[in-house]
Amino acid sequence: MHALIVGNSDGIGLALTRRLIDGGWQVTGLSRSPAPVGDHRVVDVTSPDFPRALSEIDNVDLCVYAAGIGDTLTDDFTAQTRAIEVNLLGAARTVEVIVPKMLAAGRGHLIGLSSMADTLISADAPGYAASKAGLSAYFLGLDAALRPRGVAVTTVRFGFVDTKMAKSPVTPFRIPTEKAVDVLLTCVRKRPALVSYPRRMAALTGVLGPALRLAARSKPFFGTR
Template identity: 30%
Template structure:
């Protein structure tokens, strides 16, 4: 079995969490990695750690013009992207829809949906022209299984799942692959962001259980990207062993 060995990988949201772990995993395998995020200092530190084959580029995926400028301006040795990892995303708040902040909703939609679409649209034509490539989108189990307070975050991840399936249909016959990776509970900065830096609230999410790690998710992404070219992994859903499913809620009178 001949596995695929990506030459160039483009990772969004690479400054921490899944994105940083994915960068380390592909860099260790010898790939050139374009790392993008808003936090330039963290990108520089990661590039310094991993060496000259990692190219740090400051980017806010919500800015369409900036996305196009970055992709069109890639140096020749990074221009032919083999794997796009659409990792940039976030959850904000855990309140019910009737009290949630519209600004938080806008930011989640702009990052998790529009930012992912912008990066995909910018990089995809080159993949199709070369008849090879792989788009890997970070979804979530929240896109399948609802929970109180998940409202717009879960909706954005349902979008990511369906968009990934529709990409597969559009790309039929091109040789370009698409995978949606949908994690459950993983201990990264995700909860700190969700709770606006409230460390106690973030830590409580994982209290008394063993969540997945960023490296666990990076390993799944690397595995999908290195399958033989004739194999497309459509969806990977993974959870911590300690996490599963609950009964339906029932509101009762009295």
């Protein structure tokens, strides 16, 4: 089995790469920094070279989009634009190249790492929240369209994960990176359309979502990668 992981030089992507290799998978990784394991190619998802690098990879059974960034808002809005480019447009460019090959083969599985920030309007990190809202909506729509044709699409909404992306000083229900990988490996086996983990955090954001949106100025964002 062949897996493509976009964004596997650190965090969840790197941990998943290691676990898949241990499980007998062939893994190809793409990220802007070198990765210490697997067949890896250095390319930024916002680069014009990214689609070409993707096009050189064939026979993909599983594609995981794990690339992600997020920075707090300042008077320089460049970081917000880049968050949208990496978290959402990079995923869309991956879909554009990889999914047609899966459809031609009549099989495949695409997983996108989203966030529970997709339900928030964040004054702290608006680019991050917007990109994750777009990613969740896009991948859920893709699943409805593609699953009947043999290609499953899974949206995974994490809360706080113990990676460099969890920048808030308060991180309730924070989970270790390896637990996040456990969740992803379950998704690989079962191919659900949507997973939100941890469930207590999902319940909290679901119940308090409207209040959190009203109080967005004082709320930190949820980082996953």
